[in-house]
Amino acid sequence: MKIHWLRMQSFRAHTDTRLEFAPKLNLIYGPNGAGKTNILEAVHYLCLTKGFLTNTDLHALQKNAPFFQLTGAFGGTRRRAVEIRLTFDRRRRKQIFSNGARIERRADLVGMLPVVAFAPSDIAITAGAPTERRRFVNNILSQERPAYLTTLLRYRRVLSQRNRMLDQARRKRETPDAAMLDSWNASLVNLGSLLIKARSRFLADFAGFVTKAYQLLNAVTEEPAMTYKCAIAPPDAVDSQDQLHDLFHERLASRAQREQKVGRTLVGPHLDDIHLSIDGLALRDYGSQGQHRTFGIAIKLAQYQYLNSRLEESPILLLDDVFDSLDAKRARAILALLQSDELGQTLITAAEKQAISRFVPFAFEEHRCIQIRDGAEAANGQ
């Protein structure tokens, strides 16, 4: 998948910027605060309906502007060209249009324009809270299978409805209506089990990609592992739907009193975690800083390779400031990927042009350097 051009209006540092991209490598350089990262974020928004920096869309909207608008023209090897437009206004209304037609459901867009972003904030995947790792897995599965995102959104809806019901009962010091709770439990278990099964299968497949990427980055023979931790079922119980449903219901029953006391749902895949380890030792407890960084880059490389192997289209690769923070060995591993034939379109940001142009030959037709200054393209970018 490729983005041909992008227009950003009232979006972060960009009042109105239009950029053209080359089919292969695009180096976006300029001083900090000029709006380089915003460009990658805008592409991410158009592909997945949200940015990779923060979850608050309102922050992306320029002060005094009634709304921001992003427009991009995409094309793939097999798909017809498509123009995606996304607007977000002060009433927090996000609207997305594909060739002028309104897209009602996120799942109708996500996966059509695959994208993988590397950003300094990725450190949270290995070092942060479980929610960061769930977000990582959800991102990949949503892009791979639109049905996963549909199920995830329905599950979240059930969760907020069930939480509201538990909370209302708690405030009134009542026990929730048993038949009503049964009905919400049935939906929670149905949808939640689908998520558990999908995540479990995914992590089994993904492990090989992680090991390969890790070894590419690290000459030392260390064995990384990424295992699914689900409080409801052990890994061998996930494949049988009946068994999984039973375990889920049992767990709900055992936590029912506690749930009523706190007024929210305490059982389900929204509490899953993914356990990371090297040679059998938990990364979080025993990992060195170097191992954290290597693991972090390895799972992002694995994300790219996994989606690349599963999807018809190569994902657009967004590399935000990665070269400034990497040592030579890790930088070389990423550059090796950049120079390989299997790579699709890539957008890289850096403070200095030289940081990358030394390693990558910039051919006039396939590559492009874009200089950004004060939220706009500088006149003599080439």
Add this chain to the structure above:
Amino acid sequence: MYYSSESVEELIEQLCRLPTIGRKSAQRLAAHVLKMPRSDVKQLAEALVAVKDRVRACRICKNVTDADTCALCLSTRRDHGLVCVVEESSDVVALERTGEYNGVYHVLGGAVSPVDGIGPDDLTFGDLVNRVAPDPKNPEAPKIREVIVAVNPTVEGDVTAHYLREFLAPYVSVTRVAHGLPIGADLSFADEATLARALAGRRPL
């Protein structure tokens, strides 16, 4: 852009409060109303008020009607042993358009949604149970054989269907229309062919 007439502004404000009407559409509608003959505008206004004054819920099925009992419930040509449960009156219209259904209806008035403060008591759920459960005082009353649950395939619709089954299953066979409908779709937006297929492929709930 604001109009120099307060009356026009007021009309636009009122139209904006209707679902699916944004400010632009409201302005277009208001401009159209300004051009309409007075008699037509009066008819429209009277129709709006009449809806509130005359229309009420059918005694039996809770569908909108001008009389005590609706035409569908009074019809002798329909199968009164078969009841199709829908969320809104507009769903009845959608199902009637298929021409494939010959039973009667029950309009719930929505679906269960704690976030919106809607529980079973806010729907015509109790009326449905009373309608389906055998009446000990009147054992000769016509019996309902089957209830088809045709609520929307949303999260709230699914839960409403599950809840209905818990209460109705002791008395009747309860089926749900097959989900040929796109997930999250509204019954009233589905085309007739899809609806007819969904109705034919109903499954035990």
